[in-house]
Amino acid sequence: MTDIASRTVDLSVIIPVGNRHASDLFALCADYRSGLDALGSTYEIIVVLDGPRPEVAADVQRLLAARERVSVIGLTRRFGEATALVAGFQRASGRIIVTLPAYHQVRGDEIGKLVRALGASDLAIGRRWPRAGSRFESMRRDAFHRVLGSITGQRFNDLGCGARAMKRRVLEEINLYGDQHRFLPVLASRVGFRVLEMELRQSPLDRFDGAYPPREYLRRALDICTVFFLVRFTKKPLRFFGMVGVSTFLIGAALVAWLTLDRLIFRHPLADRPALLLSSLLVVLGLQLFALGLLGELIIFTHARDIKDYQIEEVVRYPALESSATEAREADTPLGPVPAGTQPRIA
Amino acid sequence: MSLDLSVVVPLFNEEESVRPLYAAILAGVEPLGVSFEIVLVDDGSRDGTVRIADEIARADPRVCLVKFRRNYGQTPAMAAGIAEARGEIIVTMDGDLQNDPADIGELLARMDEGNDIVVGWRHDRQDKLITRKIPSRIANRLIAKVTGVPIRDNGCSLKAYRASLIKQIPLYSEMHRFIPAMASIAGPRIAEIRVRHHARRFGSSKYGLSRIYKVLLDMMVIKTVASFTARPMVWFGLLSLPTLAAAALALGWTCYTLAADGRMSLSIAGTGVIFLTSTIMLLAAGAIGELVYKLGDLREHQFSGLTQHLLVRGVADHD
Numbered sequence: 001m002t003d004i005a006s007r008t009v010d011l012s013v014i015i016p017v018g019n020r021h022a023s024d025l026f027a028l029c030a031d032y033r034s035g036l037d038a039l040g041s042t043y044e045i046i047v048v049l050d051g052p053r054p055e056v057a058a059d060v061q062r063l064l065a066a067r068e069r070v071s072v073i074g075l076t077r078r079f080g081e082a083t084a085l086v087a088g089f090q091r092a093s094g095r096i097i098v099t100l101p102a103y104h105q106v107r108g109d110e111i112g113k114l115v116r117a118l119g120a121s122d123l124a125i126g127r128r129w130p131r132a133g134s135r136f137e138s139m140r141r142d143a144f145h146r147v148l149g150s151i152t153g154q155r156f157n158d159l160g161c162g163a164r165a166m167k168r169r170v171l172e173e174i175n176l177y178g179d180q181h182r183f184l185p186v187l188a189s190r191v192g193f194r195v196l197e198m199e200l201r202q203s204p205l206d207r208f209d210g211a212y213p214p215r216e217y218l219r220r221a222l223d224i225c226t227v228f229f230l231v232r233f234t235k236k237p238l239r240f241f242g243m244v245g246v247s248t249f250l251i252g253a254a255l256v257a258w259l260t261l262d263r264l265i266f267r268h269p270l271a272d273r274p275a276l277l278l279s280s281l282l283v284v285l286g287l288q289l290f291a292l293g294l295l296g297e298l299i300i301f302t303h304a305r306d307i308k309d310y311q312i313e314e315v316v317r318y319p320a321l322e323s324s325a326t327e328a329r330e331a332d333t334p335l336g337p338v339p340a341g342t343q344p345r346i347a
Numbered sequence: 348m349s350l351d352l353s354v355v356v357p358l359f360n361e362e363e364s365v366r367p368l369y370a371a372i373l374a375g376v377e378p379l380g381v382s383f384e385i386v387l388v389d390d391g392s393r394d395g396t397v398r399i400a401d402e403i404a405r406a407d408p409r410v411c412l413v414k415f416r417r418n419y420g421q422t423p424a425m426a427a428g429i430a431e432a433r434g435e436i437i438v439t440m441d442g443d444l445q446n447d448p449a450d451i452g453e454l455l456a457r458m459d460e461g462n463d464i465v466v467g468w469r470h471d472r473q474d475k476l477i478t479r480k481i482p483s484r485i486a487n488r489l490i491a492k493v494t495g496v497p498i499r500d501n502g503c504s505l506k507a508y509r510a511s512l513i514k515q516i517p518l519y520s521e522m523h524r525f526i527p528a529m530a531s532i533a534g535p536r537i538a539e540i541r542v543r544h545h546a547r548r549f550g551s552s553k554y555g556l557s558r559i560y561k562v563l564l565d566m567m568v569i570k571t572v573a574s575f576t577a578r579p580m581v582w583f584g585l586l587s588l589p590t591l592a593a594a595a596l597a598l599g600w601t602c603y604t605l606a607a608d609g610r611m612s613l614s615i616a617g618t619g620v621i622f623l624t625s626t627i628m629l630l631a632a633g634a635i636g637e638l639v640y641k642l643g644d645l646r647e648h649q650f651s652g653l654t655q656h657l658l659v660r661g662v663a664d665h666d
Binding site: 192193194235236238239242270271272273274276277280281284287288291292294295297298299300301302303304306307309310311312313314315316317318 | 391405408415424567582612624635642
């Protein structure tokens, strides 16, 4: 494995194998290979087993026995697909990272199209189109992406598609965890990467006829919440929490004021007013929400130097500086290490 | 060796302005006889700005160009330029030629007097009255009142900072208007000078009235954060005092009626319990705040070190 990692290749193909995977992993890889070979670039395949997967052991052995560059990373427990992707990326040496699903989603010969589509953009994601499946499924999918689109301001059509091609820096700069692999395009375009959606023909083996269990719907709803908070909350917590908190507080305060007036002017005793409970609850809830927003703001403020909300494409200085000046600058720059690509360029 | 002066200019779709701007900066700075650099930050322009700026940088080694991957806004552009700048004094200005680089000399003169921040005041502002000047005047009054930093013109980008100070100030969100307020946690000496202001020659203004609301919100955030950062427990404690008082009142009344005639009102008792719970939650939030501050990388004593006066017997030194 080590000598594989030491050589550089054009493409690193990462296949995270989770709970859902093709029954014949070897055939799947062979299908992908045919598409990758047609591309004419050198590539390596990194299979990441997310948790112990004894059922694919035989396929893994066959993959390793083939002469192509294959490495297999086995995680000791199930960490989630995003973590598996990152684990694979840490061993990847290619300039371009391609992630492919562990079950048939897109036809292998469409991969070349995806990689070529990358071009000037930073991330190309696949969209299975035309898409097989019931009308209800496609409506559900459409509703999900529509809601997401209205929250994030970017419309994607098939975030469930695991076929993506990206430049290294995308994964270098985005910190993925949990189930966030699905939202990689959303997160990537939020930090300023150019994201492109590419229509790919669906694999004839990608068939899902049954209905999803209710758990799956709950999951998607939670996913939407996650993205909502990632997008809306992480930069300006007090704007969000403060607004909700202050309005709750004001409603409660108005109610309290009315009750007080009622008591003072109309002598309506407070003791038998359940509305008193409601209004004080609202006041308290508003205060607590505001306090949470303050805490969030405090976290951001005290870590503002680590949070960089911009990406520099390149710093141009003609001609290159004397090295002493560069060192001095790096020593007193408070924003941490200078990102790759900011080195002085020699004209 | 580091330079005396860095001029940081964020640019966003200013292709007509770049060359005149460059010439104006040279005309303003070169006679001062200081070593300087110009840091142009391209904020993801979609016109020819990058190309022209690149040509200028190629022709003049004193010009540095920072290219953004896309449009991020003025604060990130300023932050990137400041991070990249190597001068001991950093002057920021707008890229639209409304500021006059001829004022840089006076900014530097006031910095030499020992100020840490010198801000420009567009006393004769060349903008539309209704949509720009009046809202801005009201906002500035408010900002000065709330933040306690008496600056008459927060919106003027032409400002000079001591690099050692400004590089330590967290700049995020849309805080570029509030850098002096933000910097006030370090207790800097701030001076204000009158600067010239020209009407827009090229392009169009990138802001409208809608930003006032954002400005006010940001101001509240800064005020709260800057005043409570170092002592969250105290702040949350103060926040919890009214709820504690309400709880004491309601629960006291309940105890009194219970003792006097053996009955109590569920509503009032419940209200008392709710407020008591809230008090405890707020204090707990304060404790978490202390934890966050302790683990964060901002320290008040670091800031005090940036601006302190040092008087040593035999040697009088400052900075």
